[in-house]
Amino acid sequence: MKKAFRYRIYPNKTQQALLQATFGCCRFIYNKTLAIRKTAYETDKTKLSEFDLTKKIKLLKEEFPWLRDVPAVCLPQAVGDMDDAYQKFFKSGNGYPKFKTKHRSRKSCRFPSSHCAVLQDTSRLKLSKLGLVKYKKDREFVGILRHIVVTQESDGKYYASCLVETGVESPKPQPVEASTTVGIDLGLKDFIVTSDGHKIPNPRFYAIIDRRIARLQKHESRKQKGSKRRARIRLKINKLYVKKRNLIKNYIYHVAKTLLRESQTLVMEDLNIVGMVKNHKLAKSIQNVCWGELRRVLEYKSKWLGHNLIFIDRWAPSTKTCSCCGFHNSMLTLSDRSWTCPGCGTQHDRDVNAALNIKRMGLEKLLPAVSGFDGRGEGGYDFDEASICAV
Numbered sequence: 001m002k003k004a005f006r007y008r009i010y011p012n013k014t015q016q017a018l019l020q021a022t023f024g025c026c027r028f029i030y031n032k033t034l035a036i037r038k039t040a041y042e043t044d045k046t047k048l049s050e051f052d053l054t055k056k057i058k059l060l061k062e063e064f065p066w067l068r069d070v071p072a073v074c075l076p077q078a079v080g081d082m083d084d085a086y087q088k089f090f091k092s093g094n095g096y097p098k099f100k101t102k103h104r105s106r107k108s109c110r111f112p113s114s115h116c117a118v119l120q121d122t123s124r125l126k127l128s129k130l131g132l133v134k135y136k137k138d139r140e141f142v143g144i145l146r147h148i149v150v151t152q153e154s155d156g157k158y159y160a161s162c163l164v165e166t167g168v169e170s171p172k173p174q175p176v177e178a179s180t181t182v183g184i185d186l187g188l189k190d191f192i193v194t195s196d197g198h199k200i201p202n203p204r205f206y207a208i209i210d211r212r213i214a215r216l217q218k219h220e221s222r223k224q225k226g227s228k229r230r231a232r233i234r235l236k237i238n239k240l241y242v243k244k245r246n247l248i249k250n251y252i253y254h255v256a257k258t259l260l261r262e263s264q265t266l267v268m269e270d271l272n273i274v275g276m277v278k279n280h281k282l283a284k285s286i287q288n289v290c291w292g293e294l295r296r297v298l299e300y301k302s303k304w305l306g307h308n309l310i311f312i313d314r315w316a317p318s319t320k321t322c323s324c325c326g327f328h329n330s331m332l333t334l335s336d337r338s339w340t341c342p343g344c345g346t347q348h349d350r351d352v353n354a355a356l357n358i359k360r361m362g363l364e365k366l367l368p369a370v371s372g373f374d375g376r377g378e379g380g381y382d383f384d385e386a387s388i389c390a391v
């Protein structure tokens with residue numbers, strides 16, 4: 001099982017300058033090889049492989065001698081990144097790889113395991129050409145180092161992400177049992193509502209940060225472009241953005257941990273977040289609550305723990321169906337927070353009812369033998385009575 005360990009690093013002045021140059025050269029190689037590949041294809045339909053493009057680095061070094069000043073091992077890695085983006089474009093239909101820009105793109109470079117090491121005893125990283133770099137050892141790891149990615153965040157801090165092969169196999173997924181399954185409804189009023197009635201509120205702390213950012217942006221717009229004062233305010237803004245992101249990340253990790261601790265199987269909707277963000281009315285709050293991030297964290301954490309994560313169709317009618325009898329209430333509007341089922345008379349909380357339906361649909365998907373309803377109006381299906389094992 002591979003795990004990434006991310007540490008804050010403290011390069012000295014010389015190392016910082018070298019890292020900045022390396023970020024620049026990696027960006028340059030990424031853009032150059034992407035352009036070469038594009039032109040080759042457009043002129044005579046030649047398809048250049050990653051290997052062909054890596055060989056071009058030698059020619060580029062002759063043309064641009066400053067490429068020799070940075071760790072040589074990082075440059076082929078940049079070609080690899082470009083190739084990954086290119087392959088993804090073909091496989092998943094993502095957009096065509098974009099050229100990186102100095103100010104907008106992430107500043108990063110990667111060191112393969114043959115040219116880097118983590119010296120945990122002395123809290124130093126050994127990186128090719130940079131030498132020893134101090135890092136903050138907030139946790140130790142056991143395993144084989146695969147590579148180190150060095151990045152600089154927009155607030156100016158440097159980090160090293162170490163990918164480690166831990167040698168521990170991830171546990172086999174536990175059988176799905178109805179009694180330990182929880183349905184999750186993602187909402188705007190509450191961040192999450194679970195089928196057993198727990199409500200996790202939306203994180204609101206970032207509203208203060210948003211206000212501060214807005215105020216600083218106003219100051220920034222009054223300063224002359226390219227001036228030192230403007231740059232100083234920009235850095236302050238970037239620091240706030242990073243702070244906000246970290247707070248949200250922290251919150252999401254906390255939520256994921258709680259959810260996984262309390263249940264063996266989680267069922268959630270397969271939301272189209274990109275599509276929803278296009279809806280501008282909802283856009284800001286959806287982006288803020290970061291469902292995509294929650295999904296990502298749940299996906300890998302459940303794999304580590306041997307838990308099950310089931311996705312149901314995003315168009316499934318989870319909200320308007322009665323979780324007791326299956327009555328379809330088409331009169332329900334977005335403002336109805338609670339309703340009484342005309343079919344069986346059950347009083348429903350809108351979100352808990354949706355979460356119960358999501359749980360039922362998830363179980364049905366895995367265990368087709370389980371039918372959610374005995375028929376309209378004939379009482380509900382009691383999940384806790386059934387204990388079904390899936391293969």
Ligand SMILES: [Zn+2]
Pocket residue numbers: 322323324325326327341342343344345346
């Ligand atoms: Zn009903």
